Amino acid sequence: MPRNSLVFSFFLLLLATSSLVAQTTKARDDSPVLRQKTQVVTLNVAVVDRENHPITGLKREEFVVYEDKIQQPIEFFSNVDTPVSIGIIFDASSSMEAKREKAQDALKTFIQTSHSDDDFFLVAFNRQPRLIADFADGDEIQRKMNSITTEGETALYDAVYLGLEKLKDARHKRRALIVISDGQDNCSRYKLSELTKSIKESDAVIYVFSIAELQGGNCGQLCQMYTRRAMEEMAEVTGGKAFFPTSMNDLEQATSMIALELRQQYSIGYVPTNLNHDGKWRKVTVEVLKEKGPRTRAQRVITRTKDGYFALP
Numbered sequence: 001m002p003r004n005s006l007v008f009s010f011f012l013l014l015l016a017t018s019s020l021v022a023q024t025t026k027a028r029d030d031s032p033v034l035r036q037k038t039q040v041v042t043l044n045v046a047v048v049d050r051e052n053h054p055i056t057g058l059k060r061e062e063f064v065v066y067e068d069k070i071q072q073p074i075e076f077f078s079n080v081d082t083p084v085s086i087g088i089i090f091d092a093s094s095s096m097e098a099k100r101e102k103a104q105d106a107l108k109t110f111i112q113t114s115h116s117d118d119d120f121f122l123v124a125f126n127r128q129p130r131l132i133a134d135f136a137d138g139d140e141i142q143r144k145m146n147s148i149t150t151e152g153e154t155a156l157y158d159a160v161y162l163g164l165e166k167l168k169d170a171r172h173k174r175r176a177l178i179v180i181s182d183g184q185d186n187c188s189r190y191k192l193s194e195l196t197k198s199i200k201e202s203d204a205v206i207y208v209f210s211i212a213e214l215q216g217g218n219c220g221q222l223c224q225m226y227t228r229r230a231m232e233e234m235a236e237v238t239g240g241k242a243f244f245p246t247s248m249n250d251l252e253q254a255t256s257m258i259a260l261e262l263r264q265q266y267s268i269g270y271v272p273t274n275l276n277h278d279g280k281w282r283k284v285t286v287e288v289l290k291e292k293g294p295r296t297r298a299q300r301v302i303t304r305t306k307d308g309y310f311a312l313p
Contacts, residue, residue, distance in 0.1 A: 039277065039311065041067075042076075044174060044205060044239065045266045045286050046304040052257060054264040055301055064287045067272055076269030083117035084262050085170030087163040088141065091181035092124040093154040099211055103180055104145045106252040110178065111138040113259035121166055125159035126152035127187050131166070156181055157188035157195045160234065164202050175204040176240075176262060178255070182212045184227040192230055199237055200281070201310060207258050208235045208242040211251060239305040276311065283308045
């Protein structure tokens with residue numbers, strides 16, 4: 001065969017091979033790719049008695065987790081005292097003037113009872129929230145508290161929202177907000193419904209200390225009832241708690257109790273059996289068993305954890 005014919009034949013073979021490779025590559029590129037998206041749900045669970053004292057020493061097999069009333073297999077369990085990133089949200093409105101120093105003393109007691117490796121940031125708020133101290137150790141936060149002065153109105157919801165946003169930069173996986181205020185929100189940009197959505201999307205646990213009753217609130221009885229319920233909802237959806245102390249001694253005891261609770265929580269993780277990532281809200285509940293059956297009413301303990309999560313697509 002002449003040389004030119006050989007070259008031409010080789011060229012045709014090369015084109016055919018290239019076309020086959022291209023078609024094979026295209027077929028592979030066009031093929032659907034199966035991706036299994038796994039969402040691990042992590043719960044920080046507080047277990048307390050009726051006097052709100054932490055119950056320690058429980059084992060993995062004593063817990064049962066339900067998601068939308070369906071029991072979930074527990075994949076991870078720990079009761080180790082691990083550090084927390086904590087945001088302190090402090091009311092600096094004018095109505096706090098007579099209570100400011102005592103409230104700061106209670107928060108300092110909280111810090112001193114916390115884990116030695118906890119880190120904190122401090123937000124003070126009146127008509128708007130402002131970051132007084134970025135993430136720092138407890139000593140630095142206590143010094144910064146002394147610079148807070150009181151004036152103006154109460155943008156509580158804006159301050160909590162700022163705290164949730166700040167916690168996104170936290171270095172510890174466990175995160176919490178400590179909110180102390182004496183009155184109803186009266187000038188926030190965010191509505192309670194908008195704040196509640198952000199709270200549900202967060203992994204932070206929120207503890208609220210309302211001290212309106214100590215020396216009178218800044219509104220009438222009806223709005224105080226509304227404020228109380230709003231604070232309870234804000235905390236309970238996260239697995240936290242709202243406190244309404246009637247004296248400064250009660251306030252200090254409550255903050256110390258929560259510092260201990262954060263150090264004695266149980267961490268539970270599971271992979272949901274419902275693999276449909278539809279963005280919907282999944283209701284989560286945790287129960288503690290006694291031996292091989294549920295506890296009776298007299299034996300029952302209180303478990304607190306977040307109400308649920310959104311199954312993100």
